[in-house]
Every structure is written in C-alpha cells, then in structure tokens.
Amino acid sequence: MLLVLMAVGMSASLVVASVAPLEKKREEDRFFALLEQDIHYAQSQSYSLSTSVILVFRDHKPGYEVMYGVTRAGYARPMPESITLNASSNLREVYFTPNGSIRQPGTMRFSTSSGERTVTVHLGKGRVVVSK
Template sequence: MAVGISASLVVASVAPLEKKREEDRFFALLEQDIHYAQSQSYLLGTSVVLFFWDHKPGYEVVYGLTRPGYSRAMPESITLNKSSNLSEIYFTPSGSIHQPGTLSFSTSSGERTVTVHLGKGRVVVSK
C-alpha cells in the first residue's frame, strides 16, 4: 500500500512538468516554422503565411495564399487569446513582414507571446 501511494505521488508531480515540456516543444517548433516560412518566402519568391484558426487549435502554413503547405496541432493546454491583434504571420516574397503585431497564447504556466516586428520580419517568442 505504501508503494502504491508513493508511486501515485510521483506520477502526480510529474504530470505538470510533462505538460510544461510539451508546451515548450510547441513554442520551439513554432519559432522554427516561422523562420523556415520566412526563408521559404525569400527563396521561392512568393508569400508564405502562417494562419492561426479559431475553429481548430493549431496553425497552417500556406504558400502563395493558395498552395497548402503543412499544418501543426497545438497542445490542448495552449489556446490563442482573443486579445491577439494578429491571426496570421504573413511574409512577403522578399521575406519581410506584411503586418506587425502580437499573438498571445494562454498556457498552463501563464501567458506567452509571439511578437512580429515590422521591417525585416524579426519575430520574438517570449519565454
């Protein structure tokens, strides 16, 4: 009985840590996808857009606004806040950003933001 109680305490303490790791992996992958989309827009000479949809958790990468690229799911513990003033990250054919702004996400450990700066397309993912 003591072993069972000890094991359940260990499992209960590991679950929040695993959720945090999953969220960190998602944001690392999002940052890599943003940089890849920017490099592809410049290389291919076409616009590349990351769309964040309301009806499904995650984002989709689209080339030239018509050719679908790929999509990524968001962990259940992450949601895009309604207070975000962006719903897409749009790179022009020259690799610059079309519209600056902020994407705000709610996570199990608080709020995280993705800030898109005007100009050369610098994007910052908060920690």
C-alpha cells in the same frame, strides 16, 4: 507485507502526480520552439521561392497552417490542448512577402497552463521574439 505494498503504491502515485504538470510544461515549450522554427522557415521559404508564405491560426482548428501563396496549402501543425490563442491578440497570421519581409507586425498572445506567453513579430525583416 500489505503495509509495504500500500506505501510503495502511494509513493508511486505521488511521483506520477508530480510529473504530469512538468510534462505539460515541456509539451508547451516544444510547441513554442517549433512555432518559432516554423516562422523562420516560412520566412526563408518566402525569400527562396519568391512567393508569399503565410502562417495562419484559424478559429475552428486548434493549431496553425502554413500556406504558400494564398491558395496552396503547405502543412499544418496541431496545438496542445493546454494552449489557446487569446482573443486579445492583434495578430492571427504571420504573412511574409516574396522578399522575406513581414506584411503586418503584431503580437500573438497565448494562454498556457503556466500563464500567458507572447509571440511578437516585428516590422521590417520579420524578427520574431517568443516570450518565456
């Protein structure tokens, strides 16, 4: 009886250990999907409200904030602990002008548990590409 209980306990611990990295990957994928949606929402808000909307990654906060204009705070989103914005990124904010176009194009590089992911913001109408 004790042998069976030990075998069940060991197999259960193996299942839990194999699910943890998968859950971390899913959490990271959800973050990047939400980031992409927030960027598109910020662009639509800048156009509909006729004001600049800025999505900002700050050094001292793990996450990003959406600002309406330069002074009015919108909302903030936390970033999972397994994701960090690399110092090699040439973009730390996505700035939409009042007509919905992008102010500065560039690439944000993120370190994740499964490697590097990039978010590229193109000049012009602000098309955004999130790498997989």
